Amino acid sequence: MTWYPPRIVALSWGALLGLLALTVFLAYQPLGAFNTVIALIIATTKALIVAAIFMELREHRGLTIAFAAAGFFWLAILLWLAGTDFLTRPQFPPPAIL
Amino acid sequence: MREAQPSFQYATLVQQEQAAQLGMWTFLATEVLFFGGLILAYCVYRYGYADDFAAAARHTKIVIGTLNTAILLTSSFLVAWAGALVKVGFDRLVAGLLTGAALLGVIFLGLKGYEYREEYREHLVPAVNFAFEAAHARGAELFFMLYFVLTGLHGLHVAIGVVVLLAIAHRARGGAYGRQYHSPVTVAGLYWHFVDLVWIFLFALIYLPGRSSA
């Protein structure tokens, strides 16, 4: 066992920096609504690399993965159910009153 | 390296280590919900003030933001490297890597401070000296309020992480960790990676919107 970083860790670092460059590049391309979607997809991919490789989730059992996912799942509930209100309001934001 | 003993409530070191990891993951779940409330506010107001948010986001400093992201990603890499090494020895290198990661964290904070100062100069600080083009002022002020709270809260977490990493690095240098017992390194690493993970999303939400339009 040497002092080098494990290959997968070093490759992940490279991939993360590459994805960073990609997301910045794509942000400047006129893709309309897809800009947001793509930025979030790339961010999620980077997050999954950090979680799976740096945080070693790929080596852990379902319980740890469930714990890791729980916070995000519950955040999704918050965003989704609050969204059922904001997305279906007749007028949002509320009218500007002076 | 001296023999580590589990605390009295644990039967084995492995059990203690598993408990510590589970505890940190639980804590990280709470952090997701802590930042999550702000993410909800961001999503709601971005939906309501899409153009204002795009206009406001264009005033964020993409160069500093990108640089800071690269810095945090690299610091995470160093911590992951240290986490792999600590299981096989190389105490001094582990300490050096953790210290390096902490140093990158300090640089991150320094750049953030510079960024805040520039934003102050450009009258982008709500409730202090905020001034924006009238057409987008309402949503832009909300954007920058969320920007300062989100990045400020994140910066606080980075600062705490720096202190933790330095403390763990110091103990690693003294030979406290090895193949049998290295849970503090793992657990501190989880926290640091999480701070990086939050930033990955903040970067996408703060620095990237609106770039493709003038």
Added chain:
Amino acid sequence: MKADVETNYLTADYRLRSWFLTTDHKRVAVLFFATITLFFFVGGAAATMIRLELATPQADLVRSDIYNRLFTMHGVVMVWFFLIPSIPTTLGNFLVPLMIGARDLAFPRLNLTSWYLFLIGGSVTLYALFVGGVDTGWTFYAPFSTMYSNGHVVLAVLGVFIAGFSSILTGLNFIVTIHRLRAPGLTWYRLPIFIWSLYATSVILVLATPELAITLALVALERITGIGIFNPRLGGDPLLFQHMFWFYSHPAVYIMILPGMGVVSELVTCFSRKNLFGYKFVAWCSIAIAAIGFLVWGHHMFVSGQSPFAGIVFSFMSFVVAVPSAIKVFNWTATLHKGWVSYDAPMLYALAFIGLFTIGGLTGLFLACIAFDVFVTDTYFVIAHFHYIMVGGMVTAYFGGLHYWWPKITGRLYPEYWARAAAILIFFGFNMTFFPQFILGILGMPRRYHVYAPELQVWNVLSSAGASILALAYLLPLFYLGWSLFWGRRASSDPWHATGLEWQTSSPPPKHNFVATPIVERGPYVYTVDGEAVPQNA
């Protein structure tokens, strides 16, 4: 073996610092017990003032702004400094390691930190009370709380914010402990339901409380800086506050009730000398309540201006969440059926719980129905509903558990006849206080008002009279439980002849809980047909 010959966790060390620097979960539980009892009486004092004022239709006891501060403090103190911590930090802290055969919680120092955070948060909130209080209601609705209130909003939310971290650490500790420190042979389906309930409670504590923290931080921020996150004049939406607040505060009510349900499962089995009917159902219903409880918060906002579509979604989910609670009630009833039922004080509390919780729960279903809710929202109907669950349910269960485990915690037996008398008095006082409030709600009396139409006085007088009985009844345990500490008969390790692991060690337990780690061989409620208990580890 006489209890005063061996040392136990109480006698192990008498120095003050051994209490204030303790990491023993049993001592931390006692510290919490003292603190929340104090807050119970602070909140009770506010309630006394409220009911005194409401005995007459005019505002003749206090001014309106003082009244606003009274009901706010009653809510803030009772919710965050009594109900939410109550069973988890007292009975939970004490019993979780004992019930799973462990020597302590996973993170003992974190446990002590939790108590200090609670103390600090409570002190800040009490300070806010003494310098003038806050008048926003415990719900801190924006923009009143952030822009217009002249109370000490920032201080009050700061106190709650700090106490929130106390909650989070307790929940974290329980989750890891239950996963990792179970004794050999203790599989998940052999755990007492009290543990399942605390696990479900801890999931809510861990996931909901941080969201409250950030919500309160934003309230403080808006109040201090004047930026318009929730202020419509500046482009914000007050409903964003309400969504953020209730995302925590609805699951919070399940934090309050789930531990009580867990206690009732323990009491009903022991005092029917029977296995719990449908153990797996009851266990998974605890989890279901916690999970579904996160999906219903908008039922607090039916008339707030949220979209009708959201209202329908939340209404539907609110009906769904009642199902697991109902399943539990059916299972407790089935457990009682053909059991050897005895009417010791803890059982009186358990039976009261089942009845009063059912009334509270059913009225919750009325409120889940939007058409009905529109009429009774913000009236005394809602107040009666949640007091039936919180007081008739939760506080009753807390008292039941306190009596049941009192011998284990203190090593003393309380005087049984005084305890039964108090339980019956509480039951009568409670119903007399809160049942008239359902009627008041239907008749249209708004909540948080200290003046009302004169024709409503008779119901208010009934309610206030009941409150005075209730107050007396709640003081009684203070006296006879306190008496028992010095002059009560010493308890054996298993005075109730129950089955759990906590009864297989001395009363009070030794510092490290068990002489030897128990090996578990069966489920938690095994009784023979003659009603003999078969302990889990024999």
